Amino acid sequence: MNNDDLWMLKDLPSAITALETLCDGLQHSLSDDGALSGQEDNHGLRVQWQKLLGNLSPAHTHNKASNSNEATLIDALQAQLTFLKRHQQQQQEQQQQSREQLLQAAHFLQEADYAEERLSGLITALEGNGHIIYYLYPLLECYQQAVSVCAQQRQQERARQQEICQRLLTLIDELSYTGDVGNEINSIKQLLLAQSDHTNLPAHCLRLIALVIEGSRLERQLSSRFLLRLNNNLESMQTQCLTSVSEGKRIVSARQIQDASLVEEIHAIDRHLSGHLDTSLAQSIVAHLNGLKTVAQQHAQLQQREAALLSQLESLENEVGKLKQQTSDYRRRLTSQNEKLMIDGLTQIYNRTALDERLKVDFARWQKTQSPLCIVLLDVDFFKKINDQYGHLAGDKALRLIARTLRNSLKESDFIARFGGEEFAILMLDVDPILLHRPLHQLRQKIEAIPFSFKQERVTITVSIGATLLQPGDTITTALERADQALYRAKNAGRNQLVIA
């Protein structure tokens, strides 16, 4: 679990408490408002209050409609509260999953030499995504067992394969992704159910791991959008709260002035009549005067209730402000986590997922504008030798340095990603096709000139480069294939070469 997850977990309870307080405040204030709504002269304040609670346009001031809007707002807040609670619970459950177990399994796979090319990238991705460990650890374990069982290919391993297959099916049933990810998980399930030969279990496991990572990324995006909506609602509520509070204050002070002059009038009449108490007219006026005094007292009581309601509104407004702050912090962290899911942990440049997304965007733009788009693939030459001779850590260091050189040598607008283990991809926008050769040639030379030294030994590392410009009729796949063929030709031409197809 990374720092952002921990922060979010730490902040969620206070966000939930704030939402609960807000719901209570709304319900409490609603009942007070109901009690006051019978008073004719309280109309102005009530209308403001209804606008605030209804979070709607001022046209919705009819009592019945307003009540149902208030209920809807409380329902919406309560639904959001339930969502946050569930989210918190899920995060706590996931936190309980052992990170050590994951790393143990991951390192087992690394040491066991079953590693396919993408495995170390996968492990880096897993280490950076503690929140999905819940599903990934069992999947990794299945992968580990499947690889070892399928590698042996013996007849007696059939039963074991069947057992792993069964475990995978159970895990799949626990996954609740929808959309494309859900559909693909379901197709894997159908394949597992239909096939009696399970030699391709490792491939299924790897695909499921990739799908769980993708599914979790999409879920984060949804959470982000939900928070954005919540934040916008709170913002509009807060504005209306402020309007209501100031309107309420104006009403209270107007009422105070009115009451003071009413009392003054009563006293004036009282003083005037004090010398004429014997006449029947005077007696009748005194009776009316007493009636007026009662009304004045009722006014005073009403004024107190209004003041109490105003102070409640003020504290509600503070709650909304706090909640708004919390949700925007939460959204900022989610956004930064989403960004991290797009970054390759080893080299800190974009990863394959980010490249896929960017390719879609750039390709759509190219289709619309036809302005030149170039796909460049770079592959480190004889990289296996570096690993074998100087160790994996030396290999990792080389990849980091190459990534840094790419970043420092290319334009800000060029998109650079780690495509696979020792392969990089670059997307260049608006390049001049005639001048394309020069910067790529210089890039190849710059990498060749990096002063690598491992175990105090000077080592030269080179890359082969294949590049292509998008051509009419291309799809992303055909363009990528052409770049790959160019890279293949660069390798075949003796490596440390540039081929533009």
Ligand SMILES: Nc1nc2c(ncn2[C@@H]2O[C@H](COP(=O)(O)OP(=O)(O)OP(=O)(O)O)[C@@H](O)[C@H]2O)c(=O)[nH]1
């Ligand atoms: N250190 C390190 N090695 C990696 C990483 N990802 C992949 N590799 C290794 O990169 C090596 C790639 O080997 P090959 O595909 O045979 O390619 P090569 O040795 O570069 O040979 P050519 O590409 O044909 O020049 C494999 O040994 C992988 O284990 C990584 O993140 N770190």
